[in-house]
Amino acid sequence: MIKREGFWFCFDDKLCKTCKAKCCIGEGYVFLTDDDIKGLSAFLGVSKDEFLDKYTRRVFGKIALIDLVIKNQKRCVFLDDDYRCEVYPQRPSQCRNFPFWERLKSFSIDELKTLCPAIKPCK
Template sequence: MDNKKENSSFDLNSNWQKQSAAHQKQYKQFLQRADKNKVLKKLPDLHEEAFEKIDCLQCAACCKNYSPRFKTPDIKRISKHFKMRESEFIDTYLRLDEDGDYVVKQSPCPFLGSDNYCSIYEVRPSDCERYPYTNEDVILKRPNLTLKNSTFCPAVYYVLEKLLNN
């Protein structure tokens, strides 16, 4: 990593998590009252800016603490990747959650390596590919999810802070 990148990177060791916790009420009010069109216009640039500063491989909190939903196409694709029957893949790695969705049986995700790389990155679930939804309308359509994500994903925190302060 070059020095320029290091100097511009978002500091994961800062107190962003405390700030996010302290700003939950503001975030909630903002998400309820936001001008959807204005926010949606800003999201692509803010998303790009966030990921110029934040390296997911330094964090991986999402993979360490939560599970994506594994939808039928995901299960088909990943089980094929492993050359497993779908039922075998499900029995080995997944469970049904309280919403009736397939999620991983354990945390951290069994596909997360000690280096924070995903061993199935090329065939990962669509939820993982889209996460943290900072470049799409999910940020407004599912405010409770956005609020939860802001407490453990520095990119969501970054985007919300920029939206609040612009």
């Protein structure tokens, strides 16, 4: 069970593999930092420019990963057919920090569970 100071909920990472990557499917954006771009391009063995051209777009003036639509389902470009992250060891900081995002502190447990069944109240 993962806990973070300042959050009333915890994350049971043992359940992460059972939900078919709910956090990587649907509406939303994965915004990238400069370090994310550098790390991902190196991990994929492509230049920064090639990475930006192939895998990203501009949203609200920021760089975000593109989405793919597969079987009417919007999903992260790096989510494979088995619902596994193809860049997991070098995943973006936004992904590494999920579900410990400031804006989620005000969500109810029911709202959080719709995002991720591995989120539980801390004891």
